[in-house]
Amino acid sequence: MSMLALKNIGRNKKRTFLTALAVFMAVYIILIMIAFCETMINDMLENSKKYSTGDFRITDKTYLENEDLAPIQFNIGNASQKAEMLERLPFVERAEALSKIGVSAYQDGGLTNLTAIGVETQKSSFTISKGVMLLEGRMIRTGENGLVATTRALDKLGLDEGDRITLISRTTTASTNAVTFDIVGEVAYDSSEFNGEIVIMPLDSLSRLCRMGSGAIEILVHTTEDSDRYASEKAMHSILNDESLNIDFWQDKSFIYAFMPFYDWMYAVIEALFFFISSTLVFNTTMMGIMERKKEISAMLAFGFSRRSVILLFIQEAGFTAIIGTITACISGFASIALAGRYGIDLTGFGADEMEGWSFSNILYLELEAKTIIGVAAVCLLISISAALIASLRIRKIEVADALREED
Amino acid sequence: MKRKLSFFLLLLLSASLVFGTEAKDIVDRMEESMDFQDAFFHAKMTNTDRFGSISAEFDAFQRENGDTLLVVTSGPERGQKTLRLENDIYIYYPDADEVVRLSKSGLKDSFLGSDFSYEDLTGDDDFDARYDYELEGQALFQDRECFNLFFKAKSLSETYQMQRMLVDCELFIPLKVELYSKSGRLLKEIYYSDYVKENGTSYPTRMEVVNTVKKGNSSLIVLSDLRFDTGLDDELFSIEELAW
Numbered sequence A: 001m002s003m004l005a006l007k008n009i010g011r012n013k014k015r016t017f018l019t020a021l022a023v024f025m026a027v028y029i030i031l032i033m034i035a036f037c038e039t040m041i042n043d044m045l046e047n048s049k050k051y052s053t054g055d056f057r058i059t060d061k062t063y064l065e066n067e068d069l070a071p072i073q074f075n076i077g078n079a080s081q082k083a084e085m086l087e088r089l090p091f092v093e094r095a096e097a098l099s100k101i102g103v104s105a106y107q108d109g110g111l112t113n114l115t116a117i118g119v120e121t122q123k124s125s126f127t128i129s130k131g132v133m134l135l136e137g138r139m140i141r142t143g144e145n146g147l148v149a150t151t152r153a154l155d156k157l158g159l160d161e162g163d164r165i166t167l168i169s170r171t172t173t174a175s176t177n178a179v180t181f182d183i184v185g186e187v188a189y190d191s192s193e194f195n196g197e198i199v200i201m202p203l204d205s206l207s208r209l210c211r212m213g214s215g216a217i218e219i220l221v222h223t224t225e226d227s228d229r230y231a232s233e234k235a236m237h238s239i240l241n242d243e244s245l246n247i248d249f250w251q252d253k254s255f256i257y258a259f260m261p262f263y264d265w266m267y268a269v270i271e272a273l274f275f276f277i278s279s280t281l282v283f284n285t286t287m288m289g290i291m292e293r294k295k296e297i298s299a300m301l302a303f304g305f306s307r308r309s310v311i312l313l314f315i316q317e318a319g320f321t322a323i324i325g326t327i328t329a330c331i332s333g334f335a336s337i338a339l340a341g342r343y344g345i346d347l348t349g350f351g352a353d354e355m356e357g358w359s360f361s362n363i364l365y366l367e368l369e370a371k372t373i374i375g376v377a378a379v380c381l382l383i384s385i386s387a388a389l390i391a392s393l394r395i396r397k398i399e400v401a402d403a404l405r406e407e408d
Numbered sequence B: 001m002k003r004k005l006s007f008f009l010l011l012l013l014s015a016s017l018v019f020g021t022e023a024k025d026i027v028d029r030m031e032e033s034m035d036f037q038d039a040f041f042h043a044k045m046t047n048t049d050r051f052g053s054i055s056a057e058f059d060a061f062q063r064e065n066g067d068t069l070l071v072v073t074s075g076p077e078r079g080q081k082t083l084r085l086e087n088d089i090y091i092y093y094p095d096a097d098e099v100v101r102l103s104k105s106g107l108k109d110s111f112l113g114s115d116f117s118y119e120d121l122t123g124d125d126d127f128d129a130r131y132d133y134e135l136e137g138q139a140l141f142q143d144r145e146c147f148n149l150f151f152k153a154k155s156l157s158e159t160y161q162m163q164r165m166l167v168d169c170e171l172f173i174p175l176k177v178e179l180y181s182k183s184g185r186l187l188k189e190i191y192y193s194d195y196v197k198e199n200g201t202s203y204p205t206r207m208e209v210v211n212t213v214k215k216g217n218s219s220l221i222v223l224s225d226l227r228f229d230t231g232l233d234d235e236l237f238s239i240e241e242l243a244w
Helices: A002-012 A013-053 A059-065 A079-087 A153-159 A201-210 A230-239 A260-292 A292-301 A309-345 A369-397 A400-405 B002-033 B104-108
Strands: A056-060 A092-107 A110-117 A132-137 A146-150 A163-168 A175-188 A199-202 A220-225 A245-249 B038-049 B053-065 B070-073 B081-085 B088-093 B098-104 B131-141 B144-153 B162-168 B172-181 B184-196 B202-209 B217-229
Touching: A002 A013, A002 A309, A013 A220, A013 A260, A056 A059, A056 A230, A059 A245, A059 B104, A079 A230, A092 A201, A092 B202, A110 A132, A110 A201, A110 A260, A132 B172, A146 B081, A153 A175, A163 A201, A163 B038, A175 A201, A175 A369, A175 B081, A201 B162, A245 B104, A260 A309, A260 A369, A292 A400, A292 B081, A309 A369, A369 B088, A400 B162, B002 B131, B002 B144, B038 B202, B088 B172, B131 B162, B184 B217
Parallel strands: A110 A199, A146 A175
Antiparallel strands: A056 A220, A056 A245, A092 A110, A092 A163, A092 A220, A132 A175, A146 A199, A163 A175, B038 B053, B038 B217, B053 B070, B070 B081, B081 B088, B088 B098, B131 B144, B144 B162, B162 B172, B172 B184, B184 B202, B202 B217
């Protein structure tokens, strides 16, 4: 029976090709879509951790309670020193003190709002991570009165690398201060969150601007993957020995993470939609095959084939065709994902860099686990065979005599 | 009936004329009592909000036309200078290459993080030019009989569109000012006290502003070393000199 099914597949190459193509398209699109969604969500979480929350975010308790008012007077004193202390813990890969503050750039009587980020230049994600793209000039150095700005900030200010800019900020005494900085470089980040109107400067320079001394608004702690949340928190509290500080786990602070259940639902709905489309395609092509081969089916029934064995034959035909489509789709999908994983998909043209607040990656380097590919292939095969089974059941209703009498 | 109505209208008109004339007279006498050619004083300012109190000290130089120079002499902002010329504010920050100019809208910005705006501390008080006003009656404030004056801005560009002022009936000095937005929302209350008289000029040495929008926020300025009509140098009030 299997041999007959294979023979039938080879007999009508056009029909086989079309059915296999439908399966191929469904599997291929689902694979690419899953890779795209998973990479995007993973990147959003990673970007959020890398630039905004760390694995743990340490802040002053009073600052945290009034974060909407940004009371910068409640900063972490001797922040760099505290970050160094944290780095002595075995599970801490890196601890960076930083401050993010709203400032205004002063130009000819006008003010332009910007976000200023003060960082420890030697170890900040904003200066050393592979997501940093230096477009012009050089990176900032500790102790200098220099800053790097994003392309959008420079465009808005009408300035270039090498120019000078006066920034005005609120100070820890609720007054204002202004300092003039050299623009030493133009940067871009892999996260849409940080490609807006942003300037990055050494932490000591920002502290001088807002009169924060040796303080910083937060310390981001990046830990090893196997570290335990509660044990880590306890160890950090113990080494800092400062009741005024608050330690938050990234999942509790991440805006993106809070949306994960929603993403999962959205993701499931989209996947279900694609699976439905693929099953419809398989169902339709199988159904068309049956309608087209009504006489052939009737002849087989007249020659003594049981209806059950004819149904089985058609299911086998659909199964083999689905296997061909699925395997070629898996190979093509894997190759495409590997290629996109190596060279990346530039999303800036689609406005990804405009989506502030969501930590979208501007360039997506697709990745997908082998088990997901196998899972998608298995589900698609199952759906294809189920669709073929439902379509093949029509064979039960074929009237042999009528079908044989029908003209072509 | 007609005669009664005419009499009532006449009474109303006379009352408004009397109150109008009286209000003008009160404001003139108040301006006269506080009039000077130029003034200098040293001030200690304490700002209080929900997070605590912060103090700063500054010197102030003022001319009759409202031009004012404020120089911060202590605290983290030491060296910062603020110059008001007409409706512009120029701020010199020691670490900035250029003098920062704030246009008229900047007048309502806070001075050194206090609840006093630049408008509150600088500029002239020529009420006739800037406000329409009327006498609303009299009130007792801190055991002093006061005139209750209501001011309405002539121009929409005024920082405070309405003011209500209690002026001491005997000394013709303001004791309390309520400042309102255009919608009639009370923004601030300023209390003036501990007046001194120097060269014939009365001036409060204690000014407290209570922010009625941000509950718990207030600022207190205590003045010392007041000097009037000493002939301040014009160069003090030049933008070029601000950075020196």
